[in-house]
Amino acid sequence: MRISASCGGVAELFQERPKLPPTQAQATARSIPSEQYSYTASILRLLRNRPFILLIITYGQSSPFTAVNVCLLLFGEEVNAGRIGLTIVIAGMVGSLICGIWLDRTKTYK
Numbered sequence: 001m002r003i004s005a006s007c008g009g010v011a012e013l014f015q016e017r018p019k020l021p022p023t024q025a026q027a028t029a030r031s032i033p034s035e036q037y038s039y040t041a042s043i044l045r046l047l048r049n050r051p052f053i054l055l056i057i058t059y060g061q062s063s064p065f066t067a068v069n070v071c072l073l074l075f076g077e078e079v080n081a082g083r084i085g086l087t088i089v090i091a092g093m094v095g096s097l098i099c100g101i102w103l104d105r106t107k108t109y110k
Contacts, residue, residue: 021027029037046052065088072081103109 020031065084069081069084069088072078072084
């Protein structure tokens with residue numbers, strides 16, 4: 001009975017959405033009528049976003065190494081798989097350090 005009362009209270013107190021949009025993206029999404037919204041257009045807009053492309057490239061670099069690591073584990077090469085994993089982690093740490101220093105000096109971050 002208490003659960004039903006609390007669920008009813010939550011459903012009564014909370015609105016469908018806030019009066020003021022929480023982000024700029026949400027404000028833009030609300031200003032576009034639903035019949036004019038295009039999923040394809042939003043994907044194309046995302047693919048033209050340079051920071052997004054850089055992020056995809058950055059995260060995509062470790063995928064082949066992870067696949068090799070899994071293949072090595074399947075064939076019983078635990079030692080080599082561990083070495084590759086360690087190399088990936090260290091390379092990521094060094095890359096983050098170098099990028100952090102570079103961004104701090106050039107002030108090109110957003």
